Amino acid sequence: MAKSRIIVDCDPGVDDAIALLLAFASPDEIEIVGITTVNGNVSLPLTTRNALRITAMAGRQDIPVYAGCSRPIMQGHPREPSVHGLDGLGDLGVADATHEAERQHAVDFIIDTVMREPGQITLCPIGPLTNIALALIKEPSISTKIKAIVLMGGAVFNPGNTATDAEFNIWIDPHAAQIVLSSGIPMTIFGLDVTRHATLTQERFEQLERNASPIMKTAIAMMRYYGSGDASLHDPCVTAFLIDPSLFKGVDAVIEVDCDPKGAYGRTRAVENGAGLPVCHVITEVDDERLFQLIDQRLRLL
Numbered sequence: 001m002a003k004s005r006i007i008v009d010c011d012p013g014v015d016d017a018i019a020l021l022l023a024f025a026s027p028d029e030i031e032i033v034g035i036t037t038v039n040g041n042v043s044l045p046l047t048t049r050n051a052l053r054i055t056a057m058a059g060r061q062d063i064p065v066y067a068g069c070s071r072p073i074m075q076g077h078p079r080e081p082s083v084h085g086l087d088g089l090g091d092l093g094v095a096d097a098t099h100e101a102e103r104q105h106a107v108d109f110i111i112d113t114v115m116r117e118p119g120q121i122t123l124c125p126i127g128p129l130t131n132i133a134l135a136l137i138k139e140p141s142i143s144t145k146i147k148a149i150v151l152m153g154g155a156v157f158n159p160g161n162t163a164t165d166a167e168f169n170i171w172i173d174p175h176a177a178q179i180v181l182s183s184g185i186p187m188t189i190f191g192l193d194v195t196r197h198a199t200l201t202q203e204r205f206e207q208l209e210r211n212a213s214p215i216m217k218t219a220i221a222m223m224r225y226y227g228s229g230d231a232s233l234h235d236p237c238v239t240a241f242l243i244d245p246s247l248f249k250g251v252d253a254v255i256e257v258d259c260d261p262k263g264a265y266g267r268t269r270a271v272e273n274g275a276g277l278p279v280c281h282v283i284t285e286v287d288d289e290r291l292f293q294l295i296d297q298r299l300r301l302l
Helices: 014-024 044-057 106-116 130-138 140-144 168-172 174-181 202-209 214-227 236-243 288-299
Strands: 004-010 030-037 065-067 121-125 148-152 187-190 248-253 255-257 268-270 280-286
Touching: 004 014, 004 106, 014 030, 014 044, 014 214, 014 236, 014 288, 030 044, 030 106, 030 236, 044 065, 065 106, 106 121, 106 130, 106 140, 121 130, 121 236, 130 140, 130 174, 148 236, 168 174, 174 187, 174 255, 187 236, 187 248, 202 214, 202 288, 214 288, 236 248, 236 280, 236 288
Parallel strands: 004 030, 004 121, 030 065, 121 148, 148 187, 187 280
Antiparallel strands: 248 280, 255 268
16 A cells, blocks of 8 residues: 555644554654644644644654644634643643744645645544635635545534534534535545544553553553543544554445534534535444554554
């Protein structure tokens, strides 16, 4: 399988951090050309700080980080306590980076990179889709130049994890999600339909902890903090798919996003009569034993 050249659009977040570390540990399958950050699990200053902290922790300061949108397209929601901790990485005192984010805005970086390498770049949004939507609005022609989008978000066939029964990433910015999901770009979706099967258990923690390296010990500590509130390791599923697609199975569907503030705001659902509308590939199954074996094997390489 050819190496994937990707932009990771993220809101770190513990599971975002693990997704990034898994990608860093898989250079034969994945090349990250840039990391873009967005408001989501924590505020934009913190998600950007955390992306820099993770690259520094892994010795990957060569990968540029670009700060993006600090709010959703429409009105936001009051910020609530996060399973990621106040700092977004489990409040473990992960060292700050000595390098800084790039000056260019994330939206412009996405546009420029895709225009420079048409058909070569896969976008991997694992947070709210604000940056991706605004890139499509600012430069609509990139929709035919993006190789694919592989994203974490949504709950198409299962309940969500917010008050409106939406999945968190989509709930933060459903208008952005509707723009992206209706774009016609080849789309693979990792929502709660599959990520709830990627479960952190005591047995899996014990396996990860055997002969763990310093980086792995930090990753495990972050996951233990996060796992006390959410046992599902959502975002690393996107990275794992790029490494080994055979871990997953899914179905094709046309997806609609509820953008009505008085309705099931942010809820994603499959449209039965979607003839002529863009079709997304919704992942519904994972070989979770092999998934955690992959995470264990690759993180040990860092």
